[in-house]
Amino acid sequence: MCSCLFSSTEMNTTVWIVDNYQEAITKHIVIVFLALIVNVINGMLVVTFFSSHVFSRDSRYILYIHLVINDMLMICASVAIYVLTYIAPVVNASLCYILMSLGKVFFMITPLNLAGMAIERFIAVCKPLHHSQICTPQRTYVFFCLLWGIAAIRSVVDIMISLLTQPISFFRSFVPCYPTYMFPSKAHDDHNTASQVICMSMVWIIICYTYCRVLFAARKAVSKGSASKARSTILLHGVQLLLCMLSYVTPFMYTLIIPLFPLQRTNIAFCIYVFTNIMPRLLSPLIYGVRDQKFIKQMKEVFTCKVIFLKIVPS
Numbered sequence: 001m002c003s004c005l006f007s008s009t010e011m012n013t014t015v016w017i018v019d020n021y022q023e024a025i026t027k028h029i030v031i032v033f034l035a036l037i038v039n040v041i042n043g044m045l046v047v048t049f050f051s052s053h054v055f056s057r058d059s060r061y062i063l064y065i066h067l068v069i070n071d072m073l074m075i076c077a078s079v080a081i082y083v084l085t086y087i088a089p090v091v092n093a094s095l096c097y098i099l100m101s102l103g104k105v106f107f108m109i110t111p112l113n114l115a116g117m118a119i120e121r122f123i124a125v126c127k128p129l130h131h132s133q134i135c136t137p138q139r140t141y142v143f144f145c146l147l148w149g150i151a152a153i154r155s156v157v158d159i160m161i162s163l164l165t166q167p168i169s170f171f172r173s174f175v176p177c178y179p180t181y182m183f184p185s186k187a188h189d190d191h192n193t194a195s196q197v198i199c200m201s202m203v204w205i206i207i208c209y210t211y212c213r214v215l216f217a218a219r220k221a222v223s224k225g226s227a228s229k230a231r232s233t234i235l236l237h238g239v240q241l242l243l244c245m246l247s248y249v250t251p252f253m254y255t256l257i258i259p260l261f262p263l264q265r266t267n268i269a270f271c272i273y274v275f276t277n278i279m280p281r282l283l284s285p286l287i288y289g290v291r292d293q294k295f296i297k298q299m300k301e302v303f304t305c306k307v308i309f310l311k312i313v314p315s
Contacts, residue, residue, distance in 0.1 A: 074106035
């Protein structure tokens with residue numbers, strides 16, 4: 001096993017930061033184990049959702065299960081890229097482009113989906129009489145199409161620029177599968193950063209506004225017990241959103257931390273990856289699925305082993 005991680009350096013040179021065999025094995029085991037846990041739990045939620053038609057008629061649960069499925073895809077793509085940086089110093093450029101593009105799309109959908117869930121909760125609490133007319137399953141599916149279109153814009157632009165600037169032979173070559181290597185243009189990086197900041201600023205504004213309105217409406221419209229539960233849910237939503245948004249500041253975290261500990265580059269990258277990519281996806285089932293009484297009841301019915309006792313009475 002090759003335990004090397006590619007990183008770009010100054011003076012147009014490259015440096016290979018090497019983990020020893022035990023460190024590489026430990027990191028692989030931890031990453032794959034956490035990914036399996038997240039995907040198994042989320043897989044149980046997906047099975048629960050499709051086991052009852054009640055959930056498929058509620059926009060709240062449709063938005064939630066879409067977030068869960070996207071998290072599963074995000075975990076698979078990101079773990080594949082992470083493992084590739086260790087076991088294969090160079091991979092086919094086309095394969096790397098596909099993984100990177102899919103990873104970016106899945107990565108962008110999470111905060112956008114959270115914004116949609118915030119709007120749905122805002123309508124449910126603040127406009128309850130209009131909720132059934134506005135938040136229909138059909139309109140939710142239209143929202144998904146719009147969401148995927150917005151999330152795919154950046155990847156499509158990246159691919160188009162690469163096709164125009166790179167020769168065809170480049171896509172048949174073998175390159176280090178590292179994001180900054182795939183898009184080396186400084187102007188291109190600035191464009192991506194600017195569009196990312198604008199998009200995330202809009203998401204933050206939407207979520208902060210809707211959460212505040214929901215919080216105030218819950219205090220006025222419901223009992224103290226329900227208001228306390230609503231505030232707790234909103235607080236957990238905010239924590240999950242904050243953890244998801246940490247992924248967008250990882251370049252700044254690398255810039256600030258790695259120069260202080262240059263010999264610990266791979267360990268720092270590993271810790272940042274776990275806390276910004278794996279842990280937020282582990283919170284989704286805990287916040288939405290486990291705390292929802294209707295969902296957890298259906299999950300128990302699906303996954304609980306039922307033992308039937310037959311009593312034979314002699315005639």
